[in-house]
Amino acid sequence: MASYHLSAFTPLPWTLSLFTxxxxxxxxxxxxxxxxxxCHELAxxxxxxxEASIADVLQLERPHLRPVTMPFDGYVEQLLRKRPARPPSQTA
Known part of the structure; x- marks a missing residue:
């Protein structure tokens, strides 16, 4: 069974409580x-x-947000192979 973990991102200050x-x-x-x-807990x-919860502020801002016109598919899986690093003496 595969194990998935979130290690390939640089945490932003607000994500530290979510991903730490x-x-x-x-x-x-x-x-x-x-x-x-x-997400529901953090809201x-x-x-x-x-001077309000994150969820309350979202409700106030929601009428001013642009509508989502198409599904977001931001995940792209691509298998890559890393080439071994060359020692400095072998560089061209």
């Missing part, structure tokens, strides 16, 4: 379920610049 420590999942379904739960936190 780095979670591991048996499959994408488990990952998605965990992400949904964590209840106080917004960093407003």
């Amino acid at each position: 420590p780095t979670p591991r999942f048996a499959d994408f379904s488990s990952l998605n379920q965990w992400l949904e739960t964590r 209840g936190r106080r917004h960093p610049t407003q």
Whole structure:
């Protein structure tokens, strides 16, 4: 069984509480379920610049957001093979 973990991204300050420590999942379904739960938990936190929760601020901003006109497919899996590094004495 494959093990999926989120190690290929540079954490932003707001993601530290979401992805620290780095979670591991048996499959994408488990990952998605965990992400949904964590997002709902974090939405209840106080917004960093407003006197309201993150969810409440989202509701205020929602009418001003652009509509989503097509599905977002930002995941592209590509297998790559890394070439071994050459020692400095062997460079051309």
